[in-house]
Amino acid sequence: MEVNEQQIIINCQQGNLEEFSRLYDKYIKKIYNFVYYRTHHKETAEDLTSQTFTKCLENLNKFSDKKGTFSSWLYQIARNTVIDYYRTFKKETDIDDVWDLQTDDDAPRDVDTKMKLEKIAEYLKLLDKEQRDLIIMRIWDGLSYKEIAAIAKKSEASLKMMFSRTIKRLKEKDALALILLLLLIE
């Protein structure tokens, strides 16, 4: 964790919470984008981003750099906030993000985004939610595999393990989809 960020967090934990705005400025757009890529709806993304930062602020005293970086901790909060949101829509099936939704579901989506993603959705729906999330984190969020491992709470080695199992499961499937999976590994 860079020295300035570490100092800001210390200051916040010492009671100078106005310093939190510096963390906010650094991460607001990244977190908003992270949430939008999983909701495809501006107002929902704003609402969930707001919840993420509020949770972060109110629980900052619980953060310790011994357990990981501030960045991965914040992304975890965002990820869990998105999952919690989608679990309010359907009880009988697990919905972790927008890709799990059926067309008749109530969750709002921006029409232009939905249309733009129709083609790529064919590929992404072939993947399970973890693989899909990893693809999005790697290519859309621009996170490194190390960062993804910290957020997903997996080791980099387990990511490779997941890949090999997925290869075996999908080897009869569309070759293009198979190649897509290769992007999961480092």
Place this chain on the structure above:
Amino acid sequence: MNNEIQKILEDLYQIDKSFRKYEKQLIKIINELMVSRPETKFDENFRQELKTKLLYRAEELMKKGNKLTFNLMNLKNIYYLAGVVAILLLIIVPTIYLTKQGAVIPLSFNLNISKTSDNAFGSLSAEQGDKSANLTAEDGIGAAAPIVASENIRVQGGGGGGYAMPAPDFISYSYIYSGGEITVPADKMEVLKRIKEAGLGPNLEAFLEKFSFDSVDLGKFAGSKLQNISFAENKEFGYIININMEEGALVIYENYLKWPNPFKDCGDEKCYQQNQLKISDIPDDQTIINIANKFVNEYGINTNGYGQPVVDSRWRQSYESYPDQENFYVPDTLSVIYPQTINGQPVYDESGYEQGLTININIRYNKVSNVTNFFSQNYQSSAYQTADADTIKASAENGGYHNYLYYDASGQTDELELGSPELAYIKIWNYRSGQTDELIVPAYIFPLLNPPAAPGFYKKNVVVPLIKELLEADESRPIIEPMPLLKESSATAPSQDQPAETVIDTTDE
């Protein structure tokens, strides 16, 4: 192939080189994924609104006395928390505390704001006097914003880089607002006044008695307050540190006796020219910032309440527009500014530039030469009535606060466009009965969407304070006409209008 795709492919090839067989397909897929990345419609209004909401929440948490637990991270950085001045005072005067009429005012560089009643500071524009009162560079206090007679003459100092550049023609500027609807955040907004009188209390007598001087009994000086502490490092590239207790300011500057001076043995212009820096000697901004950051970390300077550092680039703007760049005076010293923030919002100066903790870097030796504009951050806040949106817009289209400039429609003019404003603060000075109050005032900062290309334009943004009283007083500000250009004078015969030289007839004597 762009760098991002290349990186992803390299990750794959490290695992299994046979993936190279699929390179074309992989590039296609990765590219398709990247191109498919949706536009997220990030809204700046949302950013600002959420920030404000979080700051209010932070304030609530702080008021509740949300004592956050120390963990190992905090304890090992206790040195930073203590701050340079606090440690210094503990060493020098362990039994002295700061008092003012019974209340304890810590000399703290952490932000501390205490709320008072509305309009508690009286008139915010009582007198229009000399702006340099009480503020001198020698005291380590930053100089007040200069009043310039023309937008085309600019004098600035970056710790040794001062220069002036007259413009050949006077240009008048008009301002047109092209942003969104202007709204006023509230009927009243908080104005902050910095509490400066932090001299040590009456116990100083007892402290002085402990010193033994043959020449004078210091203990006899009743009611003494400690005003200044100065000390010097006696080593190469050492510093002098001055703490002004009355102003609540700390300054660090070169101990000139211990710093080399390349000009000290110069006897002619050639020597000065040879030692003059060139534009190629100036490192990039990040290098300059790194030097400043390293100094901040090494000396434990508390940057709480300041934003990310930026290099003051005004000298470079002058260089870019200077007609004879080869002979441009390249400054020895460049400034890194850590912009002051209050509740997460930046504090600008009246010209719309960032202002705050200033660390000057001597480019010859890549060392910090001085630290200025480092003040205690004790404030009182008081609510004052805000102006209406029309008045604010009118002020912006008149060049903003304290725009003293003459507009000559018959001469050369330039129209400048103003964008939607940012809510922030500006620092101003209020002169009352020989005293100078330092005020932080909520303001709208209007960005210049098409800053002029002509040299010497001194504004970065147009600033308009939101306080009604300040804008009303500003309407009666003096307008300064530019100095007329001097014409060439004839050194030969006088003109026909002037009498011939008087001849004194001495023949009768």
